[in-house]
Amino acid sequence: MSDSCRLPPCDAGADGELRPPAPSAVLQVVRMRAAGRTAVEDEVLEEVPVALSYNGVSHAVMLATPSDLEDFALGFSISEGIVSAPQEIHDMEILPGPDGIVIEMRIATPRFLALKDARRTLAGRTGCGLCGVERLAQAIRPVPERPKAGAPIALAAIDEALRQLPHWQPLRELTGASHAAAWVDAGGQIRLVREDAGRHNALDKLGGALLRSGLPVAEGFVLTSSRASYEMVHKAASIGATALIAVSAPTALAIRTAAAAGILLAGFARPGQLVAYTDAERLSGELPSADASRTFM
Template identity: 70%
Template sequence: MSCTVPVLPLPGGAPADEADHAPSALVEVLRIQAESRAEQEDEVIEEVPVALSYNGISHAVMLATPTDLEDFALGFSISEGVVENMEEIHDLEVQPGCAGIVIEMQIAQPRFLALKERRRSLAGRTGCGLCGVESLTYAIRPLPEGRLASAASVSVSAIDEAVRQLAHWQPLRQQTGASHAAAWVDGEGRIRMVREDAGRHNALDKLAGAMFRSRHEAGAGFVLVSSRASYEMVQKVVALGAGALVAVSAPTALAIRTAEAAGILLVGFARPGQMVAYCHAERLTGEMPLAGQARRGMM
């Protein structure tokens, strides 16, 4: 299901043909049940190496699902502090190849010089944002300057509605059962934009990139993720300018401390009819809808 917010193009023209790297693949499997075995085709999610290159120098290699890669590159670049905004990316080109995909970006020279000072190489695990960090100094980064979390309240019923609807906005999950999603939800509980990936960090970077490109105001709603809430997920939400992060699973202790310091309302274990608020719970309003009273048709 596509997003409902228009997205502005980045410099560099049209995105590469994603048919070169499909988001899923068909494989032969042996399905075993209590009294039967059957050879079948099954659809599984794809991962490919995606290299992010700035001004001709490779900075990071991530394993990602090959969809919405311009969004991914922009979201990663801003949430990781490589650039401050999309205007500092002067050109972006997605280049598919046999071994993977290279995303070539030309960034403002002051940003490139700063990047070289803290250059790192990320490689390997699915959406692991801290893999390969050369110094512990960069593992726990200061909160982004100049980005204050919105102090807007969020209604319990809006969170509950979005949680109930999220699966319907995940076509890749419906096909493969293996994708994470990151969604932007407005104050009424309507899901406005979703991005999917095999990696939870990647899905959030894709969402952030799409929101930056659409010039969408991040303070009037919340981010919903289909995963746990790690420290780095909170950092990315802060960079996005959102004021609340809702996760269907648990947060880490470091994520809670970071959210507390950043003014982020952090909610975990968000399931139909239940949730747990970990910090800034005073911004939650209203009561949980009774069974059978959840709103319908909000999409």
């Protein structure tokens, strides 16, 4: 591997065991302005290959920021339907190495057998004439419809969370490169945030953290610093969220999925404004006027 592609070094603890690298690195850069060029140090966000392995079988390799990896593994396992509850993951070990990080999980036998069957089915269809049609159908997984509408959400609570969010993003403050996913309670207070170079990874990390926390997920809402794709809606639904607020745009598929699942979806959220795409009747009160003195994102 050339120097230009070298992965960040793993740290060795006092016991000699390798630790995952830091989520950011200090690198030499050249800053250019009208006044000239300056060689300076800059904090840059890391991303490394992370392999998710179940009962010794590698399932997926993702590029992720090496922080909150336990939350990431749990959230990914839930959102992808590999397990249905944290208790079905019996053991988890994070194994850093020179080529990346392996997260080895031991899951319940019925879940592992189902995972093996799914993998075997996909492998067996590669030679069939209509396998593309079936794979396309599998790309859009159903989201369970909620039996009742989620709780009302005060517009003032969303506005307050938007004001708070930049102060909960230390990696973004350092590097300018990370996405954030936050869980916000009914009063507009951010209770949990996770960051990552990837927006899906950030939401998976948040999902894992929420599942561990015992917080009443359905009584608040998820706030993301990114756009809202179908996958973001699906991941939010998989952890029991009833509302997803995004600072950027949703896709049409995300809107249809949210409507089918009974999830409130809003986008273009800024202090003093947002666009509601589904379940707008659940938004109560009025948005405060945008304050030009506030800083956002």
